[in-house]
Amino acid sequence: MLKKYFSSSIGKKQTVAVTGFMLILFLIMHLAGNCFIYAGPETFNKYAATLESLGPVLKLIEWALTAVFAIHIAFTAMVVIENKKSRPVGYAASHYKERSLATRLMPYTGIILLVYICTHLFDFTFADTTTAISIFQNHQLGLYGLVVRSFMNPIKLVWYLIAMSAVGFHLSHAIQSLLQTFGVSHPAYTSFFRKLSLGLGVGIALGFSIIPLYVWFYIVPTLI
Amino acid sequence: MNETLHLTLKVWRQKDGHSKGHFETYKADNIDSHASFLEMLDVVNDRLAIQGIEPIAFDHDCREGICGACGAVINGRAHGPMSRTTLCQLHMRNFNNNDTIVIEPFRAKALPVVKDLVVDRSGFDRILSKGGFVSVRTGGTPDANATPIAKTKADLAMDAAQCIGCAACVAACPNAAAMLFVSAKVSHLALLPQGEVEKKERVTNMVAQMDQEGFGNCSNEYLCEAACPKGISITNIARMNRQYLASSVIPA
Numbered sequence: 001m002l003k004k005y006f007s008s009s010i011g012k013k014q015t016v017a018v019t020g021f022m023l024i025l026f027l028i029m030h031l032a033g034n035c036f037i038y039a040g041p042e043t044f045n046k047y048a049a050t051l052e053s054l055g056p057v058l059k060l061i062e063w064a065l066t067a068v069f070a071i072h073i074a075f076t077a078m079v080v081i082e083n084k085k086s087r088p089v090g091y092a093a094s095h096y097k098e099r100s101l102a103t104r105l106m107p108y109t110g111i112i113l114l115v116y117i118c119t120h121l122f123d124f125t126f127a128d129t130t131t132a133i134s135i136f137q138n139h140q141l142g143l144y145g146l147v148v149r150s151f152m153n154p155i156k157l158v159w160y161l162i163a164m165s166a167v168g169f170h171l172s173h174a175i176q177s178l179l180q181t182f183g184v185s186h187p188a189y190t191s192f193f194r195k196l197s198l199g200l201g202v203g204i205a206l207g208f209s210i211i212p213l214y215v216w217f218y219i220v221p222t223l224i
Numbered sequence: 225m226n227e228t229l230h231l232t233l234k235v236w237r238q239k240d241g242h243s244k245g246h247f248e249t250y251k252a253d254n255i256d257s258h259a260s261f262l263e264m265l266d267v268v269n270d271r272l273a274i275q276g277i278e279p280i281a282f283d284h285d286c287r288e289g290i291c292g293a294c295g296a297v298i299n300g301r302a303h304g305p306m307s308r309t310t311l312c313q314l315h316m317r318n319f320n321n322n323d324t325i326v327i328e329p330f331r332a333k334a335l336p337v338v339k340d341l342v343v344d345r346s347g348f349d350r351i352l353s354k355g356g357f358v359s360v361r362t363g364g365t366p367d368a369n370a371t372p373i374a375k376t377k378a379d380l381a382m383d384a385a386q387c388i389g390c391a392a393c394v395a396a397c398p399n400a401a402a403m404l405f406v407s408a409k410v411s412h413l414a415l416l417p418q419g420e421v422e423k424k425e426r427v428t429n430m431v432a433q434m435d436q437e438g439f440g441n442c443s444n445e446y447l448c449e450a451a452c453p454k455g456i457s458i459t460n461i462a463r464m465n466r467q468y469l470a471s472s473v474i475p476a
Contacts, residue, residue: 009434
């Protein structure tokens, strides 16, 4: 029966939706954590250290998150491949004028995010925070210093902003989509859900994007 | 006021399901602006027949917008540019003189072309055969209000029952999904007490058949709702999603 559910079109979509929902929750927590950067190096590094001190619990969360990502991507890939096959001969006249940019870009913003997450993990998660890179004005600023140093690189800054725009586009479609997929829909609320989706998507993307700009325009001039 | 239009048609011609199709360009001169789209095709076909060219095959029946037989993609839109309109109810006054009109069949793996603009919609019949009915005994004609049904529910059921199975939803869907059609059929029966009894088997079996037919997966873009000549709402799809999940967790 489980096999039947997970191989059905609706089952696959609901799997994508539930994993997507978990990823959105993770993103919101991640954003909340990132905001410690506004409190300065000590608080930010202390937050990072507190997370590290969770030890095996953190490892468990990380593995669970990886699994959620993998399921989200695998099921999406299956759905996208099936959808491509379901219309072997396309239309000559343009058919998709009403499609929003976010929905059209969905698989592509997803791919950008996947690539971004890989670079992000190597930049911050797996990186050594005790090297000279993190030293500013003879102070070893740990992860805080590493973040600042990364965003001093204009290529990394622009790549980060591109990835965050992808987050914005991805989520602005995703949030209303997951509600619909789980059957939360009512003529009176549907337009609100779509606005909520756009607002939350853009809001989360802006929340993340302000941080490197804050680093570039505010922190860097004070440290250098 | 009657006007006459001079149009250029780019029409998909395909001999049969095994042949490769292609576009042919035809001139459609002196078309009455009050003609329906299908009447325009009739006129063009008469002229083609005189020239010894095989007329364009297209499906049609009632020509009143209620049977669901007609349908083609006109300039990229299922049933043409007017909302809540079947192709037979689309009138040529909605086009301008010297327009070029691209006419294509509904495109989906599960709706294979039979000839020209005619597609095989028997997939819909097979989906209906899996649950588009009520098999419990409901007795003879009941007295009015013997089975109380809330007005709001009755309205929702009637709204869903308006689906004429034309397949414009599949044609308009970027993924060629049949969710709007199936959800309308699932909803209109499940909302009423006579159909509610079998709602779990119905949604499970109809979705299974829908998948087997090779329709795509819904990605919540709602182009189906925009194309539907009967204005079937995507809240039906949400209802089907809920029912499918519920009947997967606790089967009938």
